[in-house]
Amino acid sequence: MPFAGDNSSLAGFGGPRLIKALGHPMRTRILGVLDECIASPKELSEELGAPVQNVGYHVRELAKLGLIELVRTTQRRGALEHHYTAVPCICELAWSDLPPIVPMRTCRARNSCSTSKAARR
Numbered sequence: 291m292p293f294a295g296d297n298s299s300l301a302g303f304g305g306p307r308l309i310k311a312l313g314h315p316m317r318t319r320i321l322g323v324l325d326e327c328i329a330s331p332k333e334l335s336e337e338l339g340a341p342v343q344n345v346g347y348h349v350r351e352l353a354k355l356g357l358i359e360l361v362r363t364t365q366r367r368g369a370l371e372h373h374y375t376a377v378p379c380i381c382e383l384a385w386s387d388l389p390p391i392v393p394m395r396t397c398r399a400r401n402s403c404s405t406s407k408a409a410r411r
Contacts, residue, residue: 311355316340316348321357324376328361349374
């Protein structure tokens with residue numbers, strides 16, 4: 291099993307699903323930030339300097355794949371703002387199957403996070 295922990299929704303995660311999830315640079319950057327922060331797509335778009343529509347699409351894809359989870363919702367001007375965090379980390383075995391650029395990009399994005407998870411909770 292490629293993930294640490296006992297999250298049963300991640301039990302079949304690996305191979306092509308992992309490549310698809312991390313195949314787009316925006317997704318690796320989002321995962322890197324959400325590994326350190328709880329953030330909404332709007333906050334992520336500001337952090338990453340990308341359009342909120344693009345970030346929102348990739349956040350939905352990562353949520354469908356089970357790599358991020360909804361932490362809370364906040365009422366904003368008649369709409370709900372969804373806040374996400376990354377699920378338990380990928381173990382070394384899964385990282386070893388990926389091209390070296392993927393873990394490097396994720397770590398680089400993780401270092402750019404301006405607010406820690408603990409401070410945002």
